[in-house]
Amino acid sequence: DVQLEQSGAEVKKPGESLKISCRGSGYNFGDYWIAWVRQMPGKGLEWMGFVYPDDSDTRFGPSFEGQVSMSVDRSLNKAFLQWSSLKASDTAMYFCARRVIGSNYFDYWGQGTLVIVSS
Amino acid sequence: EIVMTQSPATLSVSPGDRATLSCRASQSVGTAVVWYQQRPGQAPRLLISAASTRATGISVRFIGSGSGTEFTLSINNLQSEDSAIYYCQQYNHAPQTFGQGTKLEIK
Numbered sequence: 001d002v003q004l005e006q007s008g009a010e011v012k013k014p015g016e017s018l019k020i021s022c023r024g025s026g027y028n029f030g031d032y033w034i035a036w037v038r039q040m041p042g043k044g045l046e047w048m049g050f051v052y053p054d055d056s057d058t059r060f061g062p063s064f065e066g067q068v069s070m071s072v073d074r075s076l077n078k079a080f081l082q083w084s085s086l087k088a089s090d091t092a093m094y095f096c097a098r099r100v101i102g103s104n105y106f107d108y109w110g111q112g113t114l115v116i117v118s119s
Numbered sequence: 120e121i122v123m124t125q126s127p128a129t130l131s132v133s134p135g136d137r138a139t140l141s142c143r144a145s146q147s148v149g150t151a152v153v154w155y156q157q158r159p160g161q162a163p164r165l166l167i168s169a170a171s172t173r174a175t176g177i178s179v180r181f182i183g184s185g186s187g188t189e190f191t192l193s194i195n196n197l198q199s200e201d202s203a204i205y206y207c208q209q210y211n212h213a214p215q216t217f218g219q220g221t222k223l224e225i226k
Contacts, residue, residue: 037163045155045163045206045217061214062120095162104210105153107174109162 002026004034004096004110011116012086019082020113022096030054033099034079035106036070040092050099051079086117121145121209125218133226136197140221142190142207151211154183154192157220158203166205167192199225 007021022034036048049060051070058070069082079096094113097106122145132138142152150170155163165174167183170190182193194201202225207218 044219045208047215047217097163100168103151103168104213104215105165105168105208106163107165109164112162 002108004098004108006096006110006113009114013119014086014088014117016086017084018086018115019080020094022079022110024077029077030074032101035097035099036081037095037097038092053079088117090115091117120214121148121212121216123207123209123216123218125207125221127221129222129224131224131226132197134197134199138194138197138223140192140205142218144188144209147187148209148211150186151209152190153208155206156203157206163206197225201225
């Protein structure tokens with residue numbers, strides 16, 4: 001079965017760095033782009049960007065370029081979302097999702113990683 | 120960027136009845152629309168792609184329709200487990216964009 005397993009919840013202070021992960025299993029991890037999607041408290045879904053595991057190519061949504069970075073470790077079948085300096089406004093649930101080949105929608109989702117940024 | 124507008128914001132329907140959720144695109148997206156279901160505390164789940172194709176394992180009670188700028192998700196014979204927020208998303212034009220969601224409550 002296809003599964004995306006995300007790392008656990010994080011509580012951080014403003015200005016700290018953070019890297020969260022998403023491990024894919026049950027399929028050829030290198031063949032599918034991984035998307036990151038933000039859901040702020042009580043709000044809807046926002047696409048942040050994609051990373052392609054085979055060559056680490058990335059694409060970012062207009063609101064997220066320069067705010068986060070995305071990477072992969074093919075040996076671990078993991079994708080990562082990283083912040084260098086967190087802000088309180090980064091408090092949200094973050095989902096990874098598998099992008100359907102040849103399309104821009106998502107067929108499998110991770111369970112989500114809650115990130116709380118508070119002083 | 121294409122704006123997807125969902126209505127109503129909240130819908131309250133009795134068990135066994137039908138719910139009709141709407142999604143409007145700010146410009147034509149053909150049939151490149153999907154619907155997701157997000158139950159409380161869970162990740163979104165793909166229900167419908169290409170406006171009307173049910174994803175693997177999705178009940179026949181879920182029916183998607185529409186093209187161009189107007190799309191509908193109908194859910195027949197409502198059950199308590201259908202209580203969730205439903206999101207549409209277009210993928211015809213980059214960047215793909217989501218609607219703001221419709222919260223479905225089962226009375």
